[in-house]
Amino acid sequence: MEKRKSMEWEQKSLTNELTQGKELAEQLMSHLHHSSPQEKKDFLISKILFSYDKALSLLTGSGDGSDGESKHIPAHESMLEPPTSFGNNSPLSGISDQDCKDKNFFKKRKTMPRWTKEVKVSPGAELDGSLDDGYSWRKYGQKDILGTNHPRGYYRCTHRGTQGCIATKQVQKSDADPTTIVLTYRGFHTCSQVSQSARVKEEFKGNQNKTLEVEKPNQFSPEMSFSFGRAGLRVKTDHLDTRENDIFPSFSFPSTPIESEDVGDHIFCATMMENNLMDNYAPVFGSPAATFESDYLTVSPCHVSSFGLVHDVQTSESGLTEIISAPTSVTNSPIGDFDFSIDDLEFRPDYFGLKC
DNA sequence: AAGATTTGACCAAG
DNA sequence: CTTGGTCAAATCTT
Numbered sequence: 128m129e130k131r132k133s134m135e136w137e138q139k140s141l142t143n144e145l146t147q148g149k150e151l152a153e154q155l156m157s158h159l160h161h162s163s164p165q166e167k168k169d170f171l172i173s174k175i176l177f178s179y180d181k182a183l184s185l186l187t188g189s190g191d192g193s194d195g196e197s198k199h200i201p202a203h204e205s206m207l208e209p210p211t212s213f214g215n216n217s218p219l220s221g222i223s224d225q226d227c228k229d230k231n232f233f234k235k236r237k238t239m240p241r242w243t244k245e246v247k248v249s250p251g252a253e254l255d256g257s258l259d260d261g262y263s264w265r266k267y268g269q270k271d272i273l274g275t276n277h278p279r280g281y282y283r284c285t286h287r288g289t290q291g292c293i294a295t296k297q298v299q300k301s302d303a304d305p306t307t308i309v310l311t312y313r314g315f316h317t318c319s320q321v322s323q324s325a326r327v328k329e330e331f332k333g334n335q336n337k338t339l340e341v342e343k344p345n346q347f348s349p350e351m352s353f354s355f356g357r358a359g360l361r362v363k364t365d366h367l368d369t370r371e372n373d374i375f376p377s378f379s380f381p382s383t384p385i386e387s388e389d390v391g392d393h394i395f396c397a398t399m400m401e402n403n404l405m406d407n408y409a410p411v412f413g414s415p416a417a418t419f420e421s422d423y424l425t426v427s428p429c430h431v432s433s434f435g436l437v438h439d440v441q442t443s444e445s446g447l448t449e450i451i452s453a454p455t456s457v458t459n460s461p462i463g464d465f466d467f468s469i470d471d472l473e474f475r476p477d478y479f480g481l482k483c
Numbered sequence: 484a485a486g487a488t489t490t491g492a493c494c495a496a497g
Numbered sequence: 498c499t500t501g502g503t504c505a506a507a508t509c510t511t
Contacts, residue, residue: 266488268503281502285487297502 244310245301262316264296276302284318292318 268281277300284292293314301307 265486267505269489270501270503273500279501283503295502 241311241313244312246308246310247304248306248308260310262294272299275299277305284316286318290318292316294318 263285264282265285265287266280266282269278270281272279279297279299282296282298284294286292294316295313297309297311297313299309299311301309
């Protein structure tokens with residue numbers, strides 16, 4: 128009896144959330160066709176994401192802690208920080224507060240934002256954890272991990288003490304391929320480096336063409352294809368090049384350095400963490416995951432048809448290959464495309480959604 | 484001297 | 498109990 132009531136309630140809530148999401152998306156569409164303030168769009172996107180996420184939570188019954196990811200993550204790391212790029216006075220903070228109170232939304236989330244990146248380094252290259260990803264890190268530990276040949280290094284943001292930045296990363300050499308470094312990022316930067324990133328982004332906005340020309344004429348090609356399959360969204364981009372320090376995960380890709388001779392394929396693979404708010408907001412948190420060697424590019428999808436992301440781009444320096452992925456399958460994550468869109472929106476609103 | 488790294492100890496989760 | 502992650506004192510580097 129109790130159970131049935133509960134199920135009915137959940138179904139009703141699910142319907143409500145999905146309906147709300149749809150309505151919000153329609154509102155957003157209408158705003159996109161008009162010159163509405165960016166903040167308003169952000170607000171709508173945020174609400175859409177929350178709606179979808181809540182719907183997913185209901186579907187997966189995450190309230191019982193069955194979240195697949197959570198079992199790997201210590202409970203004391205459960206908090207989700209508000210997206211810094213929205214700011215404290217952003218519309219988002221309002222909704223999140225309300226949602227949190229209403230349904231213990233965040234209570235169910237025992238995870239920190241977490242995703243991995245594999246960086247393949249040319250033989251002979253330095254394989255330490257200090258690979259420059261645009262942020263400064265301080266090593267706070269190292270541990271031998273069972274079943275692996277190489278120790279894992281633990282790094283936290285240098286500004287943890289001064290600015291309370293909670294971002295951490297783990298660095299470990301791959302067993303299968305010692306030239307590959309597996310980077311696991313956790314948490315998003317809340318330090319000033321985020322705003323730094325945003326500033327670069329703004330500069331990029333204003334000088335996009337100039338930058339592109341200076342760096343590598345004709346390198347930026349709009350022909351990117353997003354192919355979504357069960358295995359994940361794939362973004363293929365040919366000859367991407369520009370400079371942009373951007374935010375993970377969606378549309379930030381390493382770019383080609385100016386004097387890059389050793390040109391190789393750059394594979395960027397991002398799968399979204401299912402049913403996780405932080406995934407939705409990952410792009411605006413200022414994650415370093417997609418950053419590399421200070422040269423980045425923010426791109427936008429031309430069309431979106433499924434989930435997951437692989438990005439081929441002309442090399443970053445030294446013919447490095449990066450594979451970025453979130454730990455959980457994206458198959459169950461209908462919000463995957465939102466993940467990709469939100470950052471894009473922040474940067475180039477006109478590309479949001481499935482429009483191109 | 485201040486900041487970064489190393490490394491053994493500690494703790495929570497499974 | 499085992500394991501991954503973090504702490505913090507000792508040590509090193511700038």
